[in-house]
Amino acid sequence: MPGKRRIIWRLYAASLVSTVICCAGTAYFAARAARGGGAEDVSQAAWLTAIVLCATVAAVGFIISWHIGRDLMNIRTGAERFAAGDLVHKITEPGSDELGGLAESLNRMAALLDEKIRTITRQSHEQQAVLSSMIEGVLAVDNDERILSLNHAAVELIGADPGRVIGRRIQEVVRNTQLQRFVARALSSHEPVEADVVLPASPGSDAGEERYLQTHGTVLRDASGKSIGALVVINDVTRMRRLENLRRDFVANVSHELKTPVTSIKGFIETLRDGAMREPDNADQFLAIISRQADRLNSIIEDLLKLSRIEQDAERSQIELSPHRLIDVLQSAINDTAAAAGDRGLSVTLDCPHDLEPRINAPLIEQAVVNLLDNAIKYTENGGVIELAARQENAEAVIQVRDRGCGIPAEHLPRLFERFYRVDKARSRKQGGTGLGLAIVKHIAQAHRGGVSVQSTPGAGSTFTIRIPVAPADNSVAGSVAPSSR
Numbered sequence: 345m346p347g348k349r350r351i352i353w354r355l356y357a358a359s360l361v362s363t364v365i366c367c368a369g370t371a372y373f374a375a376r377a378a379r380g381g382g383a384e385d386v387s388q389a390a391w392l393t394a395i396v397l398c399a400t401v402a403a404v405g406f407i408i409s410w411h412i413g414r415d416l417m418n419i420r421t422g423a424e425r426f427a428a429g430d431l432v433h434k435i436t437e438p439g440s441d442e443l444g445g446l447a448e449s450l451n452r453m454a455a456l457l458d459e460k461i462r463t464i465t466r467q468s469h470e471q472q473a474v475l476s477s478m479i480e481g482v483l484a485v486d487n488d489e490r491i492l493s494l495n496h497a498a499v500e501l502i503g504a505d506p507g508r509v510i511g512r513r514i515q516e517v518v519r520n521t522q523l524q525r526f527v528a529r530a531l532s533s534h535e536p537v538e539a540d541v542v543l544p545a546s547p548g549s550d551a552g553e554e555r556y557l558q559t560h561g562t563v564l565r566d567a568s569g570k571s572i573g574a575l576v577v578i579n580d581v582t583r584m585r586r587l588e589n590l591r592r593d594f595v596a597n598v599s600h601e602l603k604t605p606v607t608s609i610k611g612f613i614e615t616l617r618d619g620a621m622r623e624p625d626n627a628d629q630f631l632a633i634i635s636r637q638a639d640r641l642n643s644i645i646e647d648l649l650k651l652s653r654i655e656q657d658a659e660r661s662q663i664e665l666s667p668h669r670l671i672d673v674l675q676s677a678i679n680d681t682a683a684a685a686g687d688r689g690l691s692v693t694l695d696c697p698h699d700l701e702p703r704i705n706a707p708l709i710e711q712a713v714v715n716l717l718d719n720a721i722k723y724t725e726n727g728g729v730i731e732l733a734a735r736q737e738n739a740e741a742v743i744q745v746r747d748r749g750c751g752i753p754a755e756h757l758p759r760l761f762e763r764f765y766r767v768d769k770a771r772s773r774k775q776g777g778t779g780l781g782l783a784i785v786k787h788i789a790q791a792h793r794g795g796v797s798v799q800s801t802p803g804a805g806s807t808f809t810i811r812i813p814v815a816p817a818d819n820s821v822a823g824s825v826a827p828s829s830r
Contacts, residue, residue: 415443481499483575483577484574504517523541530576531563541578542554555582558579612631612633651763651780669701671734673706677717678694692717692732693732708788709743709812712789725749737811750803760798761796793813795810795811796809797809
């Protein structure tokens with residue numbers, strides 16, 4: 345390299361200089377000894393020459409060794425900093441060609457390592473970010489079924505402590521035998537496998553329900569294609585299964601609810617055709633029954649259509665909201681149910697501030713309150729009192745309907761707002777209920793970004809509460825639906 349000298353030439357130059365100095369010294373002392381003519385002088389000249397030669401060689405060797413040692417120490421210090429992770433550090437290149445080339449090679453190696461480590465670190469962070477953002481659980485195990493890695497979703501699904509599961513066997517972390525067997529199957533299979541796993545209800549789970557997992561497993565291979573374990577992807581399909589069950593229950597309930605009046609109508613029509621038409625008293629009675637069953641059938645269909653319209657309008661954000669005096673809406677609901685309440689000798693009281701004006705869809709809120717009042721009228725003893733009240737609590741308008749009826753047992757409350765759910769099926773049908781009234785109430789409340797709840801004590805009555813935000817962000821809202829009925 346230009347501007348650098350090889351160590352071999354340094355040593356050669358040092359030995360040449362030492363030789364020249366020694367020769368010159370020897371010649372000098374030999375000349376002096378020759379002029380003196382004595383053997384003793386020659387001996388002294390030889391000793392002096394040897395001393396000068398040794399001193400010269402030692403001095404030159406020390407100087408060269410000091411320079412080489414300093415350069416080597418500089419390279420060693422730089423290598424130690426590289427080993428400690430300081431790859432940005434640069435080793436000062438010595439003046440010699442050999443050590444300078446070594447320092448340059450080490451600097452170039454450190455730069456390449458730094459670039460590769462940065463690339464690997466960036467890729468690792470990107471991979472971790474992707475895994476952490478996935479809603480699917482990802483679990484990697486080695487051939488001994490020891491956990492290599494898992495993301496946050498997998499931690500939540502299997503209920504493990506992420507700081508204590510790495511390196512432990514799957515049997516120590518997951519107590520579910522189905523999942524354990526699936527991991528073993530994924531390790532032993534050469535093809536991708538899948539299965540459904542049911543996790544039992546845990547004390548902290550919602551409503552204490554089982555969780556359904558859909559698992560996919562495949563062999564995990566390294567860069568050379570050698571099997572090093574298995575990768576398991578876990579999907580929580582509990583909500584999907586729950587919706588499927590709700591759909592099946594809904595279809596079964598609708599079929600049953602529609603079949604009852606249809607069967608009754610068909611039976612009485614056949615009775616009339618078999619001769620009952622020629623019996624005026626019986627014919628009138630049978631026709632009255634057919635009319636009631638037709639009205640019931642029509643009510644069920646109308647309620648189903650109401651539910652469908654509310655759900656579709658909420659999903660399309662087509663429910664228009666505007667400020668309304670809530671007392672006027674509640675008074676209209678009382679007027680709509682006045683005839684039914686009067687027939688039972690019931691009175692409905694109203695307590696609502698005149699200045700309470702939330703942004704609502706007035707017809708829908710009126711419908712919800714009418715449904716609650718109808719329920720209260722059906723389950724309140726003759727001559728009783730039904731209380732309808734509204735107030736503002738923080739940022740919510742609260743509407744409550746309280747009756748003094750028979751009340752509802754606690755075990756029925758969680759399912760009270762399911763479609764077609766009835767506490768007393770025989771009594772509800774006898775009183776003309778479709779099983780969809782509270783479903784509509786819940787739909788309407790959710791469409792207003794609110795909710796509905798119930799408190800009840802058997803023998804003391806029930807209180808239904810609708811909560812609606814006083815000032816929604818815009819004029820239309822979209823709500824999810826999961827209705828039910830009393």
